[in-house]
Amino acid sequence: MQILKDVHLDLMGKRSIALVFSAVLLLIAVGSIIARGLNLGIDFTGGTLVEVGYPQAVELPVVREALAKDGFDDAVIQHFGTSKDVLVRLAPREDIESAVLSDRAFSAMQGIDPQVDLRRVEFVGPQVGDELTEDGGLAMLYALIGILIYVGLRFEYRFAVGSVIALVHDVLITIGFFALFQVEFDLPVLAAVLAVIGYSLNDTIVVYDRIRENFRKIRKGDAVDVINTSVNQTLSRTLITSGTTLLVLVALFLFGGEIIHGFALALIVGVVIGTYSSIYVASSSVIFMGVSRADLMPVKKEDGTVDDMP
Amino acid sequence: MVLAVVLLGGLFALPNIFDQDPSMEISAQRDAVIDQTTESRVQQALEKVGVRVKGIGQKQNGKLLVRFSSSEDQLKAIDLVAAELGENYTPALTLSPDLPDWLVGLGAEPMYLGLDLRGGIHVLIDVDMDAAIEQAAERYSGDIRTLLREKKLRYTRISREQDQVVVKFNNAEKRDQASDLIGNEFRSLNLESSDEADAFLVTVSLSPAEKQEVQRFALQQNITTLRNRVNALGIAEPLIQQQGVRRIVVQLPGAQDPAKLKEILGATATLEYRLADTEHSVEDAVNGRVPPGSNLYHERDGQPVLLKKRVIVTGNQIVDASSGLDQQTGQPAVFVSLDGVGAKRMRRMTNENVGKPMAVVFIENRTTTRMVDGKPVKVKKRVEEVISIATIREPFGRRFQTTGLDTTEEARDLALLLRAGALAAPIEIVEERTIGPSLGQDSIDQGFKSVVIGLVLVMIFMAVYYRVFGLVADMALVMNLVLIVAILSMLQATLTLPGIAGIVLTVGMAVDANVLIFQRIREELANGNSPQSSIQAGYEKAFSTIIDANITTLIAAVVLFSFGTGPIKGFAVTLAIGICTSMFTAIIGTRAVINLIYGRKRVKALAI
Numbered sequence: 001m002q003i004l005k006d007v008h009l010d011l012m013g014k015r016s017i018a019l020v021f022s023a024v025l026l027l028i029a030v031g032s033i034i035a036r037g038l039n040l041g042i043d044f045t046g047g048t049l050v051e052v053g054y055p056q057a058v059e060l061p062v063v064r065e066a067l068a069k070d071g072f073d074d075a076v077i078q079h080f081g082t083s084k085d086v087l088v089r090l091a092p093r094e095d096i097e098s099a100v101l102s103d104r105a106f107s108a109m110q111g112i113d114p115q116v117d118l119r120r121v122e123f124v125g126p127q128v129g130d131e132l133t134e135d136g137g138l139a140m141l142y143a144l145i146g147i148l149i150y151v152g153l154r155f156e157y158r159f160a161v162g163s164v165i166a167l168v169h170d171v172l173i174t175i176g177f178f179a180l181f182q183v184e185f186d187l188p189v190l191a192a193v194l195a196v197i198g199y200s201l202n203d204t205i206v207v208y209d210r211i212r213e214n215f216r217k218i219r220k221g222d223a224v225d226v227i228n229t230s231v232n233q234t235l236s237r238t239l240i241t242s243g244t245t246l247l248v249l250v251a252l253f254l255f256g257g258e259i260i261h262g263f264a265l266a267l268i269v270g271v272v273i274g275t276y277s278s279i280y281v282a283s284s285s286v287i288f289m290g291v292s293r294a295d296l297m298p299v300k301k302e303d304g305t306v307d308d309m310p
Numbered sequence: 311m312v313l314a315v316v317l318l319g320g321l322f323a324l325p326n327i328f329d330q331d332p333s334m335e336i337s338a339q340r341d342a343v344i345d346q347t348t349e350s351r352v353q354q355a356l357e358k359v360g361v362r363v364k365g366i367g368q369k370q371n372g373k374l375l376v377r378f379s380s381s382e383d384q385l386k387a388i389d390l391v392a393a394e395l396g397e398n399y400t401p402a403l404t405l406s407p408d409l410p411d412w413l414v415g416l417g418a419e420p421m422y423l424g425l426d427l428r429g430g431i432h433v434l435i436d437v438d439m440d441a442a443i444e445q446a447a448e449r450y451s452g453d454i455r456t457l458l459r460e461k462k463l464r465y466t467r468i469s470r471e472q473d474q475v476v477v478k479f480n481n482a483e484k485r486d487q488a489s490d491l492i493g494n495e496f497r498s499l500n501l502e503s504s505d506e507a508d509a510f511l512v513t514v515s516l517s518p519a520e521k522q523e524v525q526r527f528a529l530q531q532n533i534t535t536l537r538n539r540v541n542a543l544g545i546a547e548p549l550i551q552q553q554g555v556r557r558i559v560v561q562l563p564g565a566q567d568p569a570k571l572k573e574i575l576g577a578t579a580t581l582e583y584r585l586a587d588t589e590h591s592v593e594d595a596v597n598g599r600v601p602p603g604s605n606l607y608h609e610r611d612g613q614p615v616l617l618k619k620r621v622i623v624t625g626n627q628i629v630d631a632s633s634g635l636d637q638q639t640g641q642p643a644v645f646v647s648l649d650g651v652g653a654k655r656m657r658r659m660t661n662e663n664v665g666k667p668m669a670v671v672f673i674e675n676r677t678t679t680r681m682v683d684g685k686p687v688k689v690k691k692r693v694e695e696v697i698s699i700a701t702i703r704e705p706f707g708r709r710f711q712t713t714g715l716d717t718t719e720e721a722r723d724l725a726l727l728l729r730a731g732a733l734a735a736p737i738e739i740v741e742e743r744t745i746g747p748s749l750g751q752d753s754i755d756q757g758f759k760s761v762v763i764g765l766v767l768v769m770i771f772m773a774v775y776y777r778v779f780g781l782v783a784d785m786a787l788v789m790n791l792v793l794i795v796a797i798l799s800m801l802q803a804t805l806t807l808p809g810i811a812g813i814v815l816t817v818g819m820a821v822d823a824n825v826l827i828f829q830r831i832r833e834e835l836a837n838g839n840s841p842q843s844s845i846q847a848g849y850e851k852a853f854s855t856i857i858d859a860n861i862t863t864l865i866a867a868v869v870l871f872s873f874g875t876g877p878i879k880g881f882a883v884t885l886a887i888g889i890c891t892s893m894f895t896a897i898i899g900t901r902a903v904i905n906l907i908y909g910r911k912r913v914k915a916l917a918i
Contacts, residue, residue, distance in 0.1 A: 053748060102742070103569035119749040121568055125740035128434065139873035146865040154858060188808050191870060191878045195815065195885065198866030202819070202859040206826065209855040237822075237829045244771060244825075245818035248764030252814045255763055257756035263811055 009235075011279065012228040012287065018280040022169060029176020038179050041186030044133045046126035048090040048101045052109055053117040057083040062112055070108040081258040085119065098123065136190045140171070143197050151201075155208055158289045163204045166274075166282040170200045174270045178262075188263040196270030199245070203238055203278035210234050211283070215293045223292050227283050235279070242275040312902045315894070316789055322796035325413055325420040330405040331364060332384040335546045336374040336391065337400050344374050348395070352376060355394040361387050375406060403564050404546030421798045424806035424880055427754050429747035430563040431571055435536070435737050437556050442528035442735035443473045443521055450499065450514065451475040452620070457495055463488050466509065473521075475514040485510035498523075525555065528735040531626070533558055536575065557740075568744045575739065580625030585659065586667040586699060587616040607671060609696045617669050617696070622659045625673075627652030633721035636713050642721035643713045657707035664702050670712055672697040757810035764814050765791070772821060776828050778917035782903045783824035786895040790820050793891040794884065803887075806880030816888025822859070823896035826852040831918055841913045849901055856897065860889050 042049050060077050063086055067075045072090060080087035086109070090101050102121045110116055124132075144164055152160035174196055178185045210230040218226055246268065253264035336352065338344050349366060352374065356363050365377040376391075378384045384403060391401045405428070407420050425432050451470045454477060458465055465488065467478040477492075479485040482505070489501050489512050498520040502513045516524065533550055536558060540548045549561040565571060587604040595606045595616050607615045627649050636643040648656055660668075672695050698712055769787060772780035794813060798805055831848030839847065864886060871882035908916065 051749070053746075100569065100572055102744075103572065106569075117746055117748055118566070118744070119746040121742060121744035123739075123742040125436075125738075127436075128740045135873050139869050142873070143866050143869040146869060147862055150862060150865060187878060188811075188881075191808060191881050194866055194870050195881075198863035198885075199819070201862040201866070202822070205859045205862055206855050209858060213851075233833070234829075237825050240775070240825045240829075241819070241822040244768045244821050245815070247767040247771065248760075248814050248818035251764035251767060252760045252811060255756055255760040256811065256814070257753055257807075259753065260756075260807060260811055263808065267815065 008229075008232055010228065011231050011235075012224050012284065015280065015284040015287065018284060022277075022281055025173050025176075026169065028180065029173045032176050032179035033172075036179050036182065038175065038185045039182045040133075041184045041189075042089070042122060042124050042129070043187040043190075044129050044136075044185070046124045046129035047092070048098065048105075049120070049122040050088045050090065050102050050105050050109075050118075051080055051085060051120035052088070052106065053085050053119045054113055055084070055115045055117075056113075058086060058112065060086070063088070063109060066112050067105060067108050069111075070104065072105055072108065075105070085258075098125065132187065136187075139190075139194060140197070143194060144168075147197070147201055151205070151208075155212060156291070156295055158286055158291045158295070159208050161289065162282050162285040163201060163208070165285045166204050166277040167197055167200055169277050169281050170196055170270060170273045173273045174266055177269045178266070183265060184262055186262060188260065189266045192263045192266035192270065195267060196274060199267075199271060200274030200277060203241070203274055204282040206237065207231055207234050207278050207283060208286075211286070223290075224287055226293070227287060231279055231283055238275060238278060242271055245271050312899055315793070316899075319789070319793040319796040321416070322418050322800050323792045325407055325409055325418045325799060326795055328407050328409055328420070330420070331377040331379070331408050332381040333375055333377040333404055333406045334384060334388055334391065335369075335402045335404050336376070336395070337402070338372075342399060344368065344372060344399075348374060348399070351394060352391055355390055356387055359386075359390065361390065377406065377408070402546040405564070419799060419802065421795065421805045422802045423750075423754075424804040424809065425561055425563055425743070425750075426745050426807045427750045427757075427805065428563055429566070429745050429750035430561065431565045431568050432562075432741075432743040433560045433571070433575065433739050434553070434741035435532075435558040435560060435575065436740045437529055437532050437558065438736045438738065439525050439528065439556050440473075443516065443524055444470070445735065446516060446520075446524045447473050447475055450496065450516075453496070454492055454514065457491065458488060461491060463491065473515060477512045477514065479510045479512075480508075482510045485512055488512060529556065529558070532735065532737060536560060558737075564747075566747065568742060572739065572742075575737070580673050581628065582624050582671045582673060583622040583656070584617040584620065584669055584671060585622065585663060586669050587618050588666065590616060592616050607669070607694060607696045609699070615669060615696050615699065617671065622668070623648060623652045623656050633718065635718070636711065639713070641713050642716075642718040643711045644721050645709070645711045647709050648707070653708040656710075657705060660702050660705040660707075664705060667699050667701050669696050669699045671695065753807045753810075757807060757814075761791075761810065761814050761817065765817050768817060768821060772824070776824075776918055778907065779824075779828050779831070779900075779904070782900050782907070783821055783828070783896070785903060786824065786899045787817065787820055789899055790888070790892050790895040791817070793895065794887050797887050797891065798884070803883050804880055805884070808878060809880035809884040812881045812884030813888060816885065816892060819863075820888065820892035820896060823852070823856045823892060824900060826855055827897075827900070828918055831916070835916065835918070841908065841916045844916070845904060845908065849897070853897065856893065860893055864889050 060079065064075070064077050067073075067077070067088065071093070072088075074091050076089040078087050079085060088105060088109070090105055092098055093101060096104060102123055106116075106118055106121075144167060147167070148160050148164050151163050171193055174193055175185075177183075178189065183189075207230060210233055211227050214226050214230045214233075215223075218229065221229075249264055249268045249271065252260060253268060256264060336344065336348070349368070353363060353366055356376075361383050362379060363376060364379050365375075367375060369375050376387065378387060388401050388403060391399075395401070409418070447470050451468055454475060455468050458468075458477075463484055465477050465479050465484075467476075469476050477488065479488065485503060489503055492499065492512065492514065493501050498517050500515045500517050502515075504511050504513065529552060533552060537548075537550050540550060540560060540562065545562045545565050547563055549559065549563075551559045553559045560571075560575070562571065587601065590601040590604060592606075592614050595601065595604070596614050600606050601616075603619050604616050605619055607617050609615055628646055633642065633644055635641065673692065700713065765787065769784040772783050772787075774780065776783065791813070794816065797803075827848050830852045831844050834844035834847045835841070867882045867886040867889065871879055871886065
């Protein structure tokens with residue numbers, strides 16, 4: 001079975017449309033990040049979160065009242081997954097130590113039904129949150145630099161720049177998605193964004209590999225033609241791999257439980273964007289930077305399986 | 311070779327399919343021993359009330375392991391055993407895999423589940439290093455005072471200002487003499503002389519090396535203390551580890567009561583033994599005229615007491631403390647042992663002051679972080695309380711007892727805190743993650759379900775799309791999963807929920823290598839090449855692409871690992887392992903099987 005057989009779409013001819021499309025997406029993403037900001041989870045902001053499970057379905061106003069009675073007026077309360085599970089976010093309080101806040105809230109909720117089950121407590125001190133935010137940003141930066149160096153060594157600097165443009169594009173749009181829809185951005189989501197970097201790059205490299213090979217093999221046609229052919233040749237693989245990855249991610253999103261939702265969502269968005277960007281953004285940025293056959297010829301890779309082992 | 315790897319992988323992955331028994335680990339404290347008698351005592355005690363013991367036996371580390379068939383039995387048993395064996399044994403709840411002996415003999419173990427999967431408590435503790443250094447400076451100021459007195463060098467004032475000690479003299483000559491003296495006695499201190507209008511000063515501060523040493527020691531002492539306290543809680547595999555230069559991670563798998571843990575961890579108690587000031591009037595002090603050299607304290611019932619400023623012995627000179635009953639009065643008492651320095655000072659003080667009252671000040675440090683104008687501000691609270699005033703009946707040194715506690719329970723609590731060794735520096739919990747056992751089990755179930763569903767979907771797709779080759783890729787995929795599980799089991803790396811997500815992601819991406827290869831083979835076939843050479847060329851040409859693509863993903867995984875904490879590390883580990891195993895199974899593994907199918911004969915067409 002084959003879905004795409006011998007495709008010869010003029011993908012690169014439409015690159016200006018793609019450019020506009022990407023620009024619009026980026027504008028929306030950056031705009032949302034600036035205007036709405038990220039709905040940061042307590043991993044970054046610091047705070048307290050308690051998840052409890054009642055034996056029977058429980059009404060939120062009942063929980064709210066029980067908490068208010070004990071002074072937790074400003075607690076944010078929501079169902080988590082099922083109507084039996086309740087997630088409570090607590091603001092820091094003057095009279096209680098942050099570390100024991102969760103214990104107090106839990107005993108307040110035990111008042112409704114002593115059978116209540118403490119499922120999860122997360123407390124992150126403000127200083128830890130700040131450190132995580134900093135570390136997260138640094139990690140992203142290090143990942144990008146590491147990749148820039150590797151691709152620069154294996155290909156050519158313009159390819160390295162191209163792949164990083166594609167990565168920044170993907171990361172910004174994924175984060176922008178979370179800002180636009182105000183989906184909670186927590187530590188697992190950050191991990192997912194970093195995984196998106198890895199994934200999107202994986203896709204981009206496959207396309208670049210083909211471009212490099214074709215520049216050496218195909219003697220006629222200009223750079224745009226060669227790149228177009230390369231993208232076409234790898235198109236079917238790109239779509240299949242994205243397809244299988246999306247299959248498992250959707251399975252993870254639907255069956256993996258509430259905690260993993262944000263993580264799966266970030267990856268789904270990232271994979272979709274990453275697939276698009278490896279076709280359009282990565283390749284067209286190489287064209288815009290004016291890569292030509294001559295740039296790749298001096299690197300004698302033709303004979304080298306030895307050379308291929310990094 | 312492929313076969314050998316698969317078999318080995320299968321073998322080490324095997325322990326994971328066995329059930330885990332709820333069980334109990336009993337360890338001996340202090341000089342108690344675990345032997346045959348302990349074993350039969352436990353067994354009999356449990357059988358008497360009808361708790362069924364599935365298995366009992368001593369482990370290699372000397373602990374006694376008792377297995378049960380249900381967690382109800384397990385919970386019932388822990389109280390029974392605690393009552394039967396008494397204080398010198400600590401029973402702890404745990405899970406242990408029910409493995410056949412030959413697997414145990416091979417050293418094969420199931421994957422180590424992270425706290426988010428098995429349930430438990432994780433706390434991150436911050437050690438207040440500024441306070442540690444200030445305490446060190448305070449100690450030095452006392453030592454300098456003693457030194458100058460011994461050498462009869464008159465000073466006008468010694469005071470501690472943050473992490474410095476300032477000594478005032480009324481003439482330069484004495485100041486210089488003192489400076490030399492202090493410099494010779496304490497080589498790790500930095501000295502600086504300066505002149506004020508009518509005073510000559512020496513400013514003493516800790517050298518950077520000394521500061522570092524103080525911090526290192528504060529952290530180490532806290533870790534030791536925390537370990538002691540946590541061990542008293544009865545948790546099977548507690549993890550207490552340094553993180554960075556001022557943080558300590560405490561992980562208690564299976565623990566379910568964060569409130570209790572925090573009570574134990576949060577309060578840092580210490581004792582100070584001081585002489586009571588009987589020369590001055592307490593009333594004057596209450597009215598604001600506290601004599602220099604003394605401080606005003608309060609007893610538990612609010613009664614004011616005047617105590618000398620000089621501390622005889624502090625909590626960190628206490629080696630051991632245990633509770634019991636005073637043999638003469640039958641009252642609850644705490645028996646205290648001091649270290650060498652403490653004993654010497656205590657002996658000297660009690661020698662000179664027989665018949666005078668000595669007080670024990672119980673000091674508790676609590677730190678709270680509050681939000682002031684949107685910024686976190688640390689508020690430190692120091693609660694000082696005189697818990698007993700007792701007359702020194704006779705000189706004593708290394709061992710003595712403290713009475714004046716209301717109940718045996720209070721004596722035991724105090725002894726526990728003291729035995730753990732008073733902390734060198736105040737600590738604060740800066741992060742807590744508690745996962746209830748039910749949520750952990752749900753996460754395992756949901757994670758497992760999504761792995762299986764994702765796997766099946768991908769397998770169906772591959773089989774339909776690439777037919778025989780797809781089936782081969784499917785085999786590789788399953789093998790890949792087995793290998794990931796085997797490697798995780800072998801390394802005893804922690805499997806977390808994001809770790810499972812990493813496995814799921816690997817399943818999706820692992821077929822990528824095969825897709826690349828198969829697409830190449832199709833291309834070669836379309837170009838009119840023979841089946842055999844197409845396979846050959848397909849694998850060869852796809853190779854460098856696969857390597858490039860995977861290495862870049864690996865870079866991302868390594869970065870994730872190096873910056874991430876707990877759960878994120880778990881994700882990075884499974885992702886990295888998955889990348890490596892998938893390259894093996896997808897390239898070498900499938901090649902071997904394809905060769906097996908198409909290798910020997912001349913084939914007309916490939917089912918691809």
